Amino acid sequence: MKKIAKEKLALLWELLAHKATLYFPLQEDGAVNFAPWKNGAQVDFGVNSIVPPKNVFFPQAETYLRFKTGAKRLQLESVEPEEKFILFGVRPCDLASFNILDKIFLEEPTDGLYAKRRRLGTLVSMGCNEPGETCFCTSFALEPAFAPGADVMVWDMGEFLLWEPRSTKGEALTAVINELLDEAAPEETAAAVRLRDTTAAGEAAAARQRGWNTEGLQEALRGKFNDELWEKLYHRCLGCGICTYLCPTCHCFDIQDFSRDLEGERFSCWDSCMFAEFTLMTSGENPRPTQKERVRQRFLHKLLYFPSKFGLYACVGCGRCVRKCPVHLDITQVIKEAGGVVSGS
Amino acid sequence: MKQLSEILKEVAFGSLSSGEAEMVIGWQKGPFWWQSFPAFITDPGGTGSLIWDPFSVSNLSKYLLKEVPEKKIALFLKGCDALGFNQMLRDGRVDREKVLLFGIPCDGLVDPARVEAAGLSKGLLQVKKEQEELIFYYKKGQRKAPARDFYYAKCLSCRYPNPVIYDQMLGEAVPCQPVERFADVSKLETTPLEERFSYWSRHFSRCIRCFACRNVCPACSCRECIFDLAEPRWLGKANELSETQFYHITRAYHVAGRCVDCGECARICPVGIPLAELNRKFIKDINELYGEYDAGADLDKEAPLLTFKTDDPDVSSGS
Amino acid sequence: MPVNLKLQSFEPLIIAFCCNWCSYAGGDLAGTSRMTYPANVRVIRVPCSSRVSSNFILRAFQRGADGVVVAGCHPGDCHYTSGNYFARRRFLLLQRFLEFLGMEPERFQVHWISASEGNRFAAVMTETTDKIRALGPNRKLRDTR
Ligand code: SF4
Ligand code: SF4
Ligand code: SF4
Numbered sequence: 001m002k003k004i005a006k007e008k009l010a011l012l013w014e015l016l017a018h019k020a021t022l023y024f025p026l027q028e029d030g031a032v033n034f035a036p037w038k039n040g041a042q043v044d045f046g047v048n049s050i051v052p053p054k055n056v057f058f059p060q061a062e063t064y065l066r067f068k069t070g071a072k073r074l075q076l077e078s079v080e081p082e083e084k085f086i087l088f089g090v091r092p093c094d095l096a097s098f099n100i101l102d103k104i105f106l107e108e109p110t111d112g113l114y115a116k117r118r119r120l121g122t123l124v125s126m127g128c129n130e131p132g133e134t135c136f137c138t139s140f141a142l143e144p145a146f147a148p149g150a151d152v153m154v155w156d157m158g159e160f161l162l163w164e165p166r167s168t169k170g171e172a173l174t175a176v177i178n179e180l181l182d183e184a185a186p187e188e189t190a191a192a193v194r195l196r197d198t199t200a201a202g203e204a205a206a207a208r209q210r211g212w213n214t215e216g217l218q219e220a221l222r223g224k225f226n227d228e229l230w231e232k233l234y235h236r237c238l239g240c241g242i243c244t245y246l247c248p249t250c251h252c253f254d255i256q257d258f259s260r261d262l263e264g265e266r267f268s269c270w271d272s273c274m275f276a277e278f279t280l281m282t283s284g285e286n287p288r289p290t291q292k293e294r295v296r297q298r299f300l301h302k303l304l305y306f307p308s309k310f311g312l313y314a315c316v317g318c319g320r321c322v323r324k325c326p327v328h329l330d331i332t333q334v335i336k337e338a339g340g341v342v343s344g345s
Numbered sequence: 346m347k348q349l350s351e352i353l354k355e356v357a358f359g360s361l362s363s364g365e366a367e368m369v370i371g372w373q374k375g376p377f378w379w380q381s382f383p384a385f386i387t388d389p390g391g392t393g394s395l396i397w398d399p400f401s402v403s404n405l406s407k408y409l410l411k412e413v414p415e416k417k418i419a420l421f422l423k424g425c426d427a428l429g430f431n432q433m434l435r436d437g438r439v440d441r442e443k444v445l446l447f448g449i450p451c452d453g454l455v456d457p458a459r460v461e462a463a464g465l466s467k468g469l470l471q472v473k474k475e476q477e478e479l480i481f482y483y484k485k486g487q488r489k490a491p492a493r494d495f496y497y498a499k500c501l502s503c504r505y506p507n508p509v510i511y512d513q514m515l516g517e518a519v520p521c522q523p524v525e526r527f528a529d530v531s532k533l534e535t536t537p538l539e540e541r542f543s544y545w546s547r548h549f550s551r552c553i554r555c556f557a558c559r560n561v562c563p564a565c566s567c568r569e570c571i572f573d574l575a576e577p578r579w580l581g582k583a584n585e586l587s588e589t590q591f592y593h594i595t596r597a598y599h600v601a602g603r604c605v606d607c608g609e610c611a612r613i614c615p616v617g618i619p620l621a622e623l624n625r626k627f628i629k630d631i632n633e634l635y636g637e638y639d640a641g642a643d644l645d646k647e648a649p650l651l652t653f654k655t656d657d658p659d660v661s662s663g664s
Numbered sequence: 665m666p667v668n669l670k671l672q673s674f675e676p677l678i679i680a681f682c683c684n685w686c687s688y689a690g691g692d693l694a695g696t697s698r699m700t701y702p703a704n705v706r707v708i709r710v711p712c713s714s715r716v717s718s719n720f721i722l723r724a725f726q727r728g729a730d731g732v733v734v735a736g737c738h739p740g741d742c743h744y745t746s747g748n749y750f751a752r753r754r755f756l757l758l759q760r761f762l763e764f765l766g767m768e769p770e771r772f773q774v775h776w777i778s779a780s781e782g783n784r785f786a787a788v789m790t791e792t793t794d795k796i797r798a799l800g801p802n803r804k805l806r807d808t809r
């Protein structure tokens with residue numbers, strides 16, 4: 001394992017930025033979001049980003065086709081990402097969300113743009129030393145301070161960052177910055193292992209205290225389609241896009257055209273099952289006529305349909321919906337109410 | 346004197362058990378200290394779960410657009426909520442006969458972000474208010490701090506803490522000591538044009554177009570919203586600054602003269618866009634150009650954009 | 665092409681929403697009296713100045729207008745009695761709001777031009793075009809696609 005002293009970080013950013021576009025959690029007007037780093041930008045690892053880093057692979061809107069008519073025939077030109085990038089400081093929960101997005105976008109039919117971005121990107125994950133009060137990644141068998149899918153794993157050890165390459169991409173990146181890295185002493189490496197263990201144990205203890213987890217949840221939700229639960233929950237929902245747009249695993253999108261004169265482009269863009277128009281048909285029929293069906297869809301999709309199909313829950317416990325839903329209609333309440341097995345019982 | 350939270354449960358129980366109302370909208374508590382959210386109760390037995398605490402900030406009257414009762418809905422209104430309710434009434438979107446309003450004098454509610462910023466949130470279990478102080482409860486021990494230091498920005502500039510409309514008031518009127526609400530607007534007005542443009546571009550670029558600011562707004566009560574229309578599609582779904590500008594200009598302009606300055610939009614914006622400054626620019630200009638007008642409060646005055654004077658100031662030709 | 669050269673040859677695009685009863689007729693009169701006004705101005709006829717919604721104005725800017733003019737009957741002369749009085753309030757607020765967001769106020773103008781003021785129509789359009797030409801291309805609300 002390697003390490004880098006904190007005072008060398010500025011150099012590290014510069015070096016990396018030369019190599020590829022460097023996405024960081026940057027603070028602007030008090031809001032932390034992933035954005036390309038520029039000199040002078042304010043890097044903030046203190047809190048997780050408001051918008052999840054999914055937008056780096058699956059942007060809110062993305063043009064994939066340009067068209068032109070007027071000449072003899074329609075001319076089409078496809079647009080593809082070319083840029084290499086490094087996504088630095090992704091939390092383990094968000095990193096796990098990429099597995100979930102992969103199921104959607106990498107299985108047949110593959111989303112070529114997403115696939116290409118996945119190839120172009122190098123993922124540097126930073127372990128969480130101290131899970132936040134709304135974090136519940138451990139409920140989904142994730143570890144706060146370790147991300148299995150990362151190309152490089154880093155830990156903040158106070159004076160320095162521990163740096164562990166974990167894939168060929170990660171090795172390649174490490175080679176570029178080798179001059180800035182030192183070899184970590186065995187006791188320092190051991191400290192990282194301890195950190196992993198204590199945060200995981202701490203989070204698990206917190207989960208026990210919360211009194212719920214996701215064991216058996218899928219079974220519990222089967223047959224709950226017409227349950228009173230949804231009637232009870234939905235009234236307060238404002239039907240906004242906060243929970244879905246801020247959820248790292250939500251992946252619904254729409255396709256739209258933009259055109260002017262004889263040319264234009266076709267793009268995909270985020271959409272949300274919480275919007276009334278999401279299922280509105282041309283005929284005027286809406287199979288999810290009220291917010292009740294929409295709320296039910298959001299939760300059953302994450303906790304029942306997705307796991308039935310792909311074998312894993314479509315929630316990573318990042319807690320964004322817990323923090324940001326203006327009326328506190330978040331997934332933990334559903335898990336609890338729907339009767340995931342209460343731990344310790 | 347009885348605690349307000351107790352009185353609130355009592356009147357909720359009373360209105361349901363007497364059959365006067367078929368539903369009560371109040372607030373309930375979630376597992377976290379900062380989670381208080383709208384609750385919809387139809388069974389008198391359920392009214393015991395209702396609460397009133399420093400986080401009961403959601404405006405309950407907006408739900409009247411969706412919940413259509415046969416009898417009446419009983420709900421609680423704080424000062425700002427009452428203004429919003431009045432505006433919905435004025436816009437013809439609610440039926441006064443179908444509601445039973447319990448007014449709650451409210452001198453301010455607590456912004457969880459300020460508690461966090463003060464470093465008080467770790468291990469925090471509960472926050473209570475006693476007179477002018479907040480008491481923070483932890484597993485071991487408690488701490489006290491002046492309540493006003495933690496209030497939402499919208500509460501600090503609140504001018505109507507005591508509901509202006511109600512059927513029954515549930516407490517003593519509270520004093521009102523608002524800070525000047527146009528200070529930010531005035532400051533922006535004097536910054537150079539280009540600086541102002543980049544200020545707003547920076548903020549608008551963060552907007553994720555979740556429409557929460559619209560959905561929460563008591564002045565946004567159109568049955569069909571222009572932003573949702575597929576044909577004509579005025580607002581596209583691209584991540585394009587000009588579209589976000591279109592959204593923000595149009596949203597603020599559509600509520601101009603009707604925005605009650607309840608501050609809900611700015612409060613719930615997940616990315617912290619200072620929407621109040623947009624709304625207040627219109628309010629300030631309306632006040633300056635057409636005379637003071639408080640939407641939601643000045644019911645005897647004509648709405649400024651639904652009327653005119655022949656000697657109104659002219660639109661300058663922009664030079 | 666060097667930038668300054670490009671700017672020198674910059675010709676603004678101006679969209680003018682003209683009310684059918686006064687300003688559009690004023691424009692007609694300017695035409696029939698062989699007065700000239702810049703070809704930069706594209707006139708769109710509307711029933712009344714109060715028909716112009718902010719959507720039209722914003723869309724014009726999005727799709728490439730460098731300036732937008734709303735022209736209607738003089739206050740007091742609106743064919744629908746009071747449309748322009750309402751419009752006057754609304755557009756003054758909009759103009760000040762756009763300026764608050766960082767847009768040059770000259771880019772959105774409102775003028776009252778009667779059916780008999782062909783000369784005024786030509787003068788207003790000429791003056792507006794000059795002002796906006798001097799400001800250069802508008803990028804502030806423009807759709808970049
Ligand atoms: S849920 Fe919280 S603790 Fe777990 S990985 Fe995400 S940010 Fe870290
Ligand atoms: S659950 Fe919350 S965040 Fe999601 S749509 Fe409803 S109100 Fe918005
Ligand atoms: S459902 Fe909520 S907690 Fe789960 S991944 Fe989405 S935002 Fe995070």
Ligand code: SF4
Nearest residue numbers: 552553555556558614
């Ligand atoms: S609430 Fe904020 S992010 Fe959402 S649409 Fe409104 S301004 Fe944009």
Ligand code: SF4
Nearest residue numbers: 562604605607608610
């Ligand atoms: S625009 Fe904002 S401040 Fe004004 S009434 Fe609507 S929610 Fe309240």
Ligand code: FES
Nearest residue numbers: 683712713736737
């Ligand atoms: S008809 Fe000309 S302004 Fe109303």
